[in-house]
Amino acid sequence: MKRKATAFVLVLAMAMVLIGSAFAAESSTDTWQVSVGKETDAASLDSMFPKVVYIHEGDKVVFTNAAKFTPHTVTFLAGKAPLSPEDPASVAPSAASSVSWDGKTLLNSGILEPTKTYEITFTASGAYPYYCILHPLMSGTVVVVPKGQPIPSKVEQAAATKAQENELILQAEALKGNHEIQYTDNGNGSLTYKVALGSAHTTLSHNRMTPDLVTISEGDSVEWSNLSPYEPHWVTFNKPADLDFFTDQGLNPKFLAPAGGSEFNGKGFINSGVVMNGQSYKLKFTKAGTYTYECYLHSGSLMKGTVVVFPKNAVKFVVNGKAVADSAKAQWKNGSLYVSIPSFAQAMGGKAVYDSKLKAIVVTVGQGSQAKKVQTASIKLNGTNYASAEQIVRALGGTYTWNEKTKTFTVTVGAAATADHTGHQ
Numbered sequence: 001m002k003r004k005a006t007a008f009v010l011v012l013a014m015a016m017v018l019i020g021s022a023f024a025a026e027s028s029t030d031t032w033q034v035s036v037g038k039e040t041d042a043a044s045l046d047s048m049f050p051k052v053v054y055i056h057e058g059d060k061v062v063f064t065n066a067a068k069f070t071p072h073t074v075t076f077l078a079g080k081a082p083l084s085p086e087d088p089a090s091v092a093p094s095a096a097s098s099v100s101w102d103g104k105t106l107l108n109s110g111i112l113e114p115t116k117t118y119e120i121t122f123t124a125s126g127a128y129p130y131y132c133i134l135h136p137l138m139s140g141t142v143v144v145v146p147k148g149q150p151i152p153s154k155v156e157q158a159a160a161t162k163a164q165e166n167e168l169i170l171q172a173e174a175l176k177g178n179h180e181i182q183y184t185d186n187g188n189g190s191l192t193y194k195v196a197l198g199s200a201h202t203t204l205s206h207n208r209m210t211p212d213l214v215t216i217s218e219g220d221s222v223e224w225s226n227l228s229p230y231e232p233h234w235v236t237f238n239k240p241a242d243l244d245f246f247t248d249q250g251l252n253p254k255f256l257a258p259a260g261g262s263e264f265n266g267k268g269f270i271n272s273g274v275v276m277n278g279q280s281y282k283l284k285f286t287k288a289g290t291y292t293y294e295c296y297l298h299s300g301s302l303m304k305g306t307v308v309v310f311p312k313n314a315v316k317f318v319v320n321g322k323a324v325a326d327s328a329k330a331q332w333k334n335g336s337l338y339v340s341i342p343s344f345a346q347a348m349g350g351k352a353v354y355d356s357k358l359k360a361i362v363v364t365v366g367q368g369s370q371a372k373k374v375q376t377a378s379i380k381l382n383g384t385n386y387a388s389a390e391q392i393v394r395a396l397g398g399t400y401t402w403n404e405k406t407k408t409f410t411v412t413v414g415a416a417a418t419a420d421h422t423g424h425q
Helices: 002-027 154-174 296-301 341-347 389-395 415-422
Strands: 031-039 043-049 052-056 060-064 099-101 117-122 126-132 135-145 182-185 191-197 213-217 221-226 280-285 289-294 304-310 316-319 331-333 336-340 350-355 360-365 372-376 379-381 384-388 399-403 408-412
Touching (some): 031 052, 031 135, 031 154, 043 154, 191 213, 213 221, 213 316, 316 341, 331 379, 336 341, 341 350, 341 360, 341 384, 341 389, 372 389, 384 389, 389 399, 389 408
Parallel strands (some): 031 060, 043 135, 052 135, 099 117, 316 408
Antiparallel strands (some): 060 117, 126 135, 221 280, 289 304, 331 336, 336 384, 350 360, 360 372, 399 408
């Protein structure tokens, strides 16, 4: 009898352990991670990663702003009207982090600065869309299913997230590179050159000036147009060192309105004011020089550009994507464009040396076994050795284009020319 009782107690204990284990498995919860945006050196990837996250009732989702510089929000409207980012109430949290939510009321994280998190425990089944009120096209969905029902594993959801991120990075890379400059004729002997602020992409913000180098003449203008569907941009020259774009109270109001007028001679503070989607800013340049500018909202994305202004009617040289500052020395002779040999060689990343045996100037571009040399037939103009730019470039295996309208001679030579021919860097 005692043995039967002992066996019964053991069976009962084992049953209790199994029941307890089953109850624990049924009642256990999990924590899931969602990145609210990501950021590369050139682009803000304005999406939720993953775009759709699958969880069970009672699970927690930790939303983390994974951007480097861009603020975001996590906002569930629950059927309410979209919030305005200009309303102070909209950028404040509707509930503190670590909230439990059943999907029936509006829930807003408020502004999440980079690295900040917002945690939500989802208590009811359903599909809950959410978005960032600062970037309305940036959205995601949390799908909550009852306990016990199958959902994609964390490994599977992580793989989908990585594929999503890689696709956006490839799209951002495709937006890079030197884009052909666009311009319009003003009808008075001057041109207006076009520069894009950002891109028209809906799920990433390519924070670049496109193109980031513009070569123009005195009297020409540059017009910047914001193509981004949601990001504001600025064009600012000569920002004083003691004038901060951001203050303790937020954006410095001195940057909101245009400053400095519509013409620029290289001096003084010039600011476009905020340029929103579909808006443009135009500036006329009246003095030769090299002028750098920046969108200080996206300094972390290195959103900078350069305008090189050449004297009126001077030939503009661009060699391997860089303007040659002293190209005003170029001269036309017998229908060919002649250039100062030493300065042109230097612009191509090479050097020019007089060879006493050949009794000629030899231009060398490249290093070691990749070096290319060409003997130039030179002429003296005003005491300086000149040679045909076309002949030098061709002899070095490079390529060139001439734009009669803009008076621009564009050269690709050396390693850059090899990359152009092969498609590889």
